[in-house]
Amino acid sequence: MTDSIEIPIGGRAAGCPFAPVPELYEAQKDEELRRVTVPSPMLGAFDAVVVTRYEDVKNVLADDRLRMGGxxxxxxxxxxxxxxxxxxxxxxxxxxxxTARRAREQRPQIEEVVTAALDEVEKAGPGADLVQLFCTPIPTLVICELLGVPYADREEFQRRTAIALDFSNSREVQMEKAAEMEAYMAGLVAGHREEPGDNVLGRVVREYGDQLTDSELxxxxxxxxxxxxxxxxNTLASSIALLLQHPDQLAVVRDEPEAVDGAVEELLRYVVPATILPRQASGDIPVRDQEIKEGERVVASVLAANRDLGASGEDLDRLDVRRPVQRHLxxxxxxxxxxxxxxxxxxxxxxxPALFNRFPELRLAVAPEELDYRTNALVFGVNALPVTW
Ligand code: HEM
Structure with missing residues (x-):
């Protein structure tokens, strides 16, 4: 039986975008699994079992009868x-x-990319939008390194990516840019086939190229x-938006290098960019004394699971970058x-930390309530982050 309640795709509370809707907390307390309707821009409205407790989410995601399929x-x-x-x-x-080791080796490259983004923010001056000048270019340029995108192509690559992934553009514009991106990727693959670069894509071509088609690559x-x-x-943008509203916690990230790793874990737990993980059961799956039935759709709510108290005794509805690292999904x-x-x-x-050290007086250039959060997008974030210093 499906309840009449609908849970918005992001499952985030109106007025407090970082918190789950009350229905998710109620579902978490309830011994019985809830079946709900989830309106989705990509899949249309669908009925699903919503899994909200930390242990349940972990167990069902580990169960190989739970499939991505469809x-x-x-x-x-x-x-x-x-x-x-x-x-x-x-x-x-x-x-x-x-691996973690590989990520440590990439640190100097990441630092370079971050410094270049900070220079652009400084050049733009107070009023700069951090989403556009900081949060978006950093991952794009890190991915350019992973794929081996030549320096000469990077500006165009960034521009195309921004348009292809901006869901406020019309579907036609997005499709056009996505097609251009596919053609560009095909060109990169052809280049790596000839001379595999020293990066992720080049390594896959060198080691497994004979087992993969060009379209798989x-x-x-x-x-x-x-x-x-x-x-x-979006994690960067939401984390910055949050910290600018909690200056005492921002100061920890800015001034205490040894606290940064823990602070990042807490921000990841609290922000939850991929709010829900959708699946389908390819067999009956036990959950405590109940069952998800074969064929049922399942929505794992990471947002709710990350605030499931369990035995921690912590107040997990509060952001606290100093607390001992909490489990999260x-x-x-x-x-x-x-x-x-x-x-x-x-x-x-x-x-x-690089951002807050370059601009120690950083603050929002708009009132916090004016920030436009992407509460109903597949990836939660904030659309623009105008700042001053
Ligand atoms: C804060 C940043 C990130 C978050 C919150 C995040 C979150 C996630 C989540 C939740 C999944 C599982 C999806 C599911 O089970 O349905 C996933 C899968 C994946 N992520 Fe990330 N991700 C992040 C950054 C990255 C980065 C930087 C990369 C690589 C450049 C990456 C590559 C992948 C890949 C390849 C998968 C698919 C893995 C598989 O299906 O086996 N992610 N990510």
């Missing part, structure tokens, strides 16, 4: 389009490029762009757990 449009080479052994085979080709490139761009840009769990999470952490650990 939850996302299919794209060759995109890990989120595959399940089971096909997924494992493709993922194994990429894991060595995304281009799809891997596109996946990295999509998975690693919007998520970082912001990078998902199970076979599809975020491949780029170590790189993501490194980008945030470098970018946030």
């Amino acid at each position: 939850s996302m449009p299919y794209q060759a080479g995109n890990l989120l389009s595959y399940d089971g052994p096909e997924h494992t085979r493709l993922r194994r080709m990429l894991t060595a490029s995304f 281009a799809g891997i490139g596109n996946m990295l762009l999509i998975a690693g761009h919007e998520t970082i840009a 912001t990078f998902g769990f199970g076979p599809h757990q975020c491949l780029g999470q170590q790189l993501a952490r490194m980008e945030l650990r470098v970018a946030l």
Whole structure:
């Protein structure tokens, strides 16, 4: 039976964009799993079991009967389009490029990209929009490094990415830019086939090129762009928006280098850019004393799970960058757990303190209530972040 309640795709409370809607807290307290209607811009409205408790989300995401199948449009080479052994085979080709060690090695490149973005913010002067000048260019340029995009192409690559991934553009404009991007990726793949570069895409071509088609390789490139761009840009923007409203916590990130890693974990727990993870059950899946039935759609609410108290005794509705690191599922769990999470952490650990150190007097140039949050987008964030200093 489906309840009559609808849970908005982001599941975020009106007036407090970082908090879940009350229905999600109620569902979390309820012993019985809730079946709800989820309106989705991509999939149309669909009925689903909503899973909200931390342990339940973790258990169902780890269950191989829970499939991506049909939850996302299919794209060759995109890990989120595959399940089971096909997924494992493709993922194994990429894991060595995304270890914690690899992320540490990338730190100098990330620092360079961050410094260049900060120079642009300074050039623009007070009133600058950090989304446009800081949060968006950083992940794009980091991905250029992963894909081996030549320096001469980077400005155009950035422009095309911004348009292709800006959902406020018309569908035609987005499709046109996405097609251009696909053609560009095909060109990059052809280049790596001739002379594989020293980067993620080049390494995959060198080591596994004979097992992958050109469209799978281009799809891997596109996946990295999509998975690693919007998520970082929006985490940066939401984290900055939050910290500017909590100056005492901002000071910790700015002045205490040893506290930065913990602060980043707390921001990831609290911000939750990928609010829900959609799936479908390919068999009956036990959840405590109940079952998700074969064929049912499932929505794992990371937003609710990250505030599930469990035995912690902490007030998890509050942002506290100084608290001991709390468990969170912001990078998902199970076979599809975020491949780029170590790189993501490194980008945030470098970018946030660098911003607040370059502009120690940084503050919002608009009233906090004027910030336009993307509460109903697939990736939560804020559309613009005008600042002054
Ligand atoms: C703060 C930043 C990020 C967040 C919050 C995030 C979150 C996530 C989540 C929740 C998933 C699992 C999706 C699901 O289970 O349905 C995922 C998967 C993935 N992420 Fe990230 N991500 C981030 C950054 C990145 C970066 C920087 C990259 C690489 C450049 C990346 C690459 C991927 C890939 C390839 C997958 C698919 C893995 C698979 O299906 O096996 N992500 N990410």
